Structure formats: structure tokens, C-alpha cells
Amino acid sequence: MDKVPMTLDGFERLEEELKRLKTVERPEIIKAIATAREHGDLSENAEYHAAKERQSFNEGRISEIENKIANAEIIDVSKLSGKIVKFGAKIKLTDEDTDEDSTYQIVGEHEADINNGFLSINAPLARALIGKTVGDSVEVVTPKGSKGYEIIKVSFK
Secondary structure (H helix, E strand, O other), rough: OOOOEEEHHHHHHHHHHHHHHHHHHHHHHHHHHHHOOOOOOOOOHHHOOOHHHHHHHHHHHHHHHHHHHHHHEEEEEOOOOOEOOOOOOOOEEOOOOOOOEEEEEOOOHHHEHHHHHHEOOOHHHHHHHOOOOOOOEEEEEEEEEEEEEEEEEEEEE
């Protein structure tokens, strides 16, 4: 599998989640299964089935995170600089129609969270911004039509 770009912060968050799933969630689920077994007939035991379902979800998430970590290409954004938009850049944009400002950081696909300002490198807006600099305008086609943005600031943590 190909390496997946990821910021150091995103990588550390994945490691923290993996540790929590293995050291906190997994033991709690094992206790819940053991407690549910004590109630007798497992075929009609809703607590047992719920705990087993939770266990399945937890183990699947552990596997998913381990795979992401194994394929991560960690990029330390603090060592990047410049005025050109690239992976890891924090970009302040102005919507050319509404004059509203917004700030995004371009991150790996697995750490994207648009509500918190983390824009996936694969998002149409990120792809339009890559290689541009302060003062440039970009046009992005969205489901609601075309949107124009002006780059106000480019920085790196």
C-alpha cells in the first residue's frame, strides 16, 4: 500500500487513540462481556450481544488505526516554511462573494475535519490551493456551483 501523508500532530492523535482503545476500552469491554455471561442464556442476552458488538467495533477501529500508522508518511509541519501553499500549510481565505474569512490547514485524508479547520489534501479546495501564494485567487467547483476565494495568508506552525 502507498504511504499516506500525515502531519505529526495527526500521527500523535492516532497513537493516543490507539493506546486508549487498547488500554481503556478493550478491558472495559472484556469486563462487560464477562458480566453479561454471568446472567445466563447468551442467546437472549441483550447486554452480551451489545458488548460483543462494541468489541467488534473496537477491534475494527484498532486494526484501522494500526494500518494508518503503518502506512503514514509523517510530515513535520514545523520544519516547513515559505509563502507557497503546500501540505501542512495554514491558509486564510476570503470568500470573494461574501467577503467572509476562513482558515484551513491542509492535512492528510485521515485527519481531515472541516468543522475544525482541517482540510483534506484530496479535497477540491485543497487541490485548487496547492502551489498558489498570497494574493492569488482560486475557483472551486462545488455541488452548489462555482466559488471564488482569495488567499490572504499562508503560514506554517
